[in-house]
Amino acid sequence: MAAPPPRPGFPARIDLGSGAKPPVGAAVRPPPPPASASGPGAAAPLPSQSRDPIPARARMVQLLAAEGIRDAQVLGAMGAVDRHHFVDGALVPQAYEDTALPIGLGQTISKPSVVARMAELLMQGGLRGEGGRLGRVLDIGTGCGYQALVLGQLASEVYSIERLRELHEKARANLRPLRVANVHLILGDGMAGFAKGAPYAGIIAAAGGEAVPEAWIEQLAYGGRIVAPIVHGPSQQALVVVDKSRQGIQQTILETVNFVPLKSGIA
Ligand code: SAH
Secondary structure (H helix, E strand, C coil): CCCCCCCCCCCCCCCCCCCCCCCHHHHHCCCCCCHHHHCCCCCCCCCHHHHCCHHHHHHHHHHHHHCCCCCHHHHHHHHHCCHHHHCCHHHHHHCCCCCCEEEECCEEECCHHHHHHHHHHHHHHCCECHHHCEEEEEEECCCCCHHHHHHHCCEEEEEEEECCHHHHHHHHHHHHHHCCCCEEEEECCHHHCCHHHCCEEEEEECEEECCCCHHHHHHEEEEEEEEEEEECCCCCEEEEEEEEECCEEEEEEEEEECCEECCCCCC
């Protein structure tokens, strides 16, 4: 994947030291694993950084800031959500590397830098409400639910839609112990959007089609923004930003990305 064009004004200053305020997401951590997980007969211990992945996540956030993510709320959200909670046990040591990881059924959890970049684009263009949070957001392609939870830190409500039943159930199981009240998971074909939650302050997709579906543009509020991958050139995808105002629709193509395909129907 091509590196995104450099953006000015970084590194952002973030304080991840011990004096830092507790992350917003103190409430988005799952309860500790049952005692048996570390008792006799448990799997060999992970390397120290992975046994306690919190420092690894702080490092990930510092890297995101150094790479140009400047929005403090986005950095806060990336620092608040346990990515290791969303990947299979064997992949936990890699959970805070900047890499996509398999989540089953040929799908992947997106790279942290891509999640942060898209969230930042959404924050820059989406409709903000109280406390600078985004209003209602539609997340297309729940996958394991990681991005939905990150967005839940940034928006008043998140409707996250997944077409694969098994992944929808997996995301449900991942989010259940976290008791997040503002993230709603839906099984359905996100190509049609989710009309019941419309109009949306922002729409974000983790799967790329030939173009941005008309339904998404219709369900976007005036002043809102869509951030999505679309096919761009032979076997390539690019990130596209669609801004909707009463004057019209403005589409901007950004950097090359690499997402799974947007497919229709439920399976
Ligand atoms: N945001 C996810 C990324 C998952 S990968 C995460 O944080 O883990 C993208 C997901 O989009 C896949 O699970 C895929 O099944 C789903 N997808 C593809 N086309 C879709 C559609 N039309 N409607 C809903 N989900 C779709």
